[in-house]
Amino acid sequence: MPDAASTQIVFLLFPGITQLDFTAPAQALSRMPGAKLAAAAATSLDPIATDSGFSLVATHDFDTCPPADIVCVPGGHGVVDALGDAATIAFLKRQAASAQWVTSVCTGAFLLGRAGLLAGKRATTHWAYTHLLPLVGAEPAPGRVVEDGRVVTSGGVTSGLDFALTLIARLKGDAVAQAIQLAIEYDPAPPFAGGHPDRAPAAVTEGLKARVYDAAAARMAAALGG
Numbered sequence: 262m263p264d265a266a267s268t269q270i271v272f273l274l275f276p277g278i279t280q281l282d283f284t285a286p287a288q289a290l291s292r293m294p295g296a297k298l299a300a301a302a303a304t305s306l307d308p309i310a311t312d313s314g315f316s317l318v319a320t321h322d323f324d325t326c327p328p329a330d331i332v333c334v335p336g337g338h339g340v341v342d343a344l345g346d347a348a349t350i351a352f353l354k355r356q357a358a359s360a361q362w363v364t365s366v367c368t369g370a371f372l373l374g375r376a377g378l379l380a381g382k383r384a385t386t387h388w389a390y391t392h393l394l395p396l397v398g399a400e401p402a403p404g405r406v407v408e409d410g411r412v413v414t415s416g417g418v419t420s421g422l423d424f425a426l427t428l429i430a431r432l433k434g435d436a437v438a439q440a441i442q443l444a445i446e447y448d449p450a451p452p453f454a455g456g457h458p459d460r461a462p463a464a465v466t467e468g469l470k471a472r473v474y475d476a477a478a479a480r481m482a483a484a485l486g487g
Contacts, residue, residue: 267295268432271329271356273372274302274319275349277339280311281418282366286333289425292441293433301326303348312337323352331428332356335421336367336387338477341484343372350376362428364413366421371485373414374399383409387417388458389474396487419456422447 270290272283283300291298300319302309308316321327334353343349353376357363365373370386373379374397383402384394394401405420406413406427415424426447430438455461 267297268293268330269327270296270298270331270333271326272298272300273332273334273349273353273369274300274309274317275337275339275343275346276310277337277342278309278311278317278335279337279367279418280313280315280317282335282337282369282421283317285419286366286421286425289422289429289441289445289447290331290333292444293429294437299326299329301352303346303352312339323348326352326356329356329360331362331364332360334365334369334372336365336369336371336417340368340371341480344375344484353378360411362411362413364415364424364428366415366424367417368481370394370399370414371397371481373397373412375485378412379414382412383407384412384414385416386414389417389470390478390481393478393482393485393487396482396485416457419449 272287287298290296299321301321301323302319304322306319308318310316353372357378363373363378367387368390370379370384380398382399384399385391385402385404385407386394391401405416405423413424413428415421426438426442429441455465458466
């Protein structure tokens with residue numbers, strides 16, 4: 262790094278991204294002392310449609326993006342298409358080669374896997390897709406945040422905040438991470454104890470899988486060649 266006090270954080274953007282996979286960790290990491298954030302998209306700085314009905318704008322394309330100290334790959338239903346984009350996979354390989362940390366949120370793990378970055382690693386992803394991690398050479402592991410060397414993966418969507426605070430603590434110490442957690446008032450008290458199948462009513466889990474995730478996981482498996 263040219264400046265030992267700075268940390269270049271690069272997020273991958275792609276059509277169909279889950280915006281909270283990106284914006285939640287970005288909000289926490291942007292408050293880390295010395296943090297410099299970049300958001301990279303394939304070929305242009307045109308708005309990128311999220312899964313939430315609005316768009317995001319990258320700061321760089323792949324050719325102009327600075328090398329990352331931390332590379333982070335969000336997830337979303339758009340991962341299925343991104344898996345087949347050679348430029349995206351090449352970009353991840355290039356960024357990961359010199360990065361100190363290689364990370365993902367939710368199904369972004371499969372893009373890391375397609376780039377060969379999860380082989381032999383313990384990893385996690387959104388609960389509806391964890392059974393597919395062996396297709397990219399990873400060993401599924403429990404937890405909202407899973408660390409294996411320089412590779413840090415996190416579970417679905419909101420787990421991105423846990424990942425970011427965990428990484429900030431590794432880099433800058435617990436006190437800095439705790440101050441950022443306090444600053445963003447991350448003091449979760451959800452109305453239901455059901456954010457994971459381990460705790461959600463079985464009927465809710467099975468209904469959601471039938472409506473959304475059985476088909477979504479099948480599309481992911483097909484894209485991965487499983």
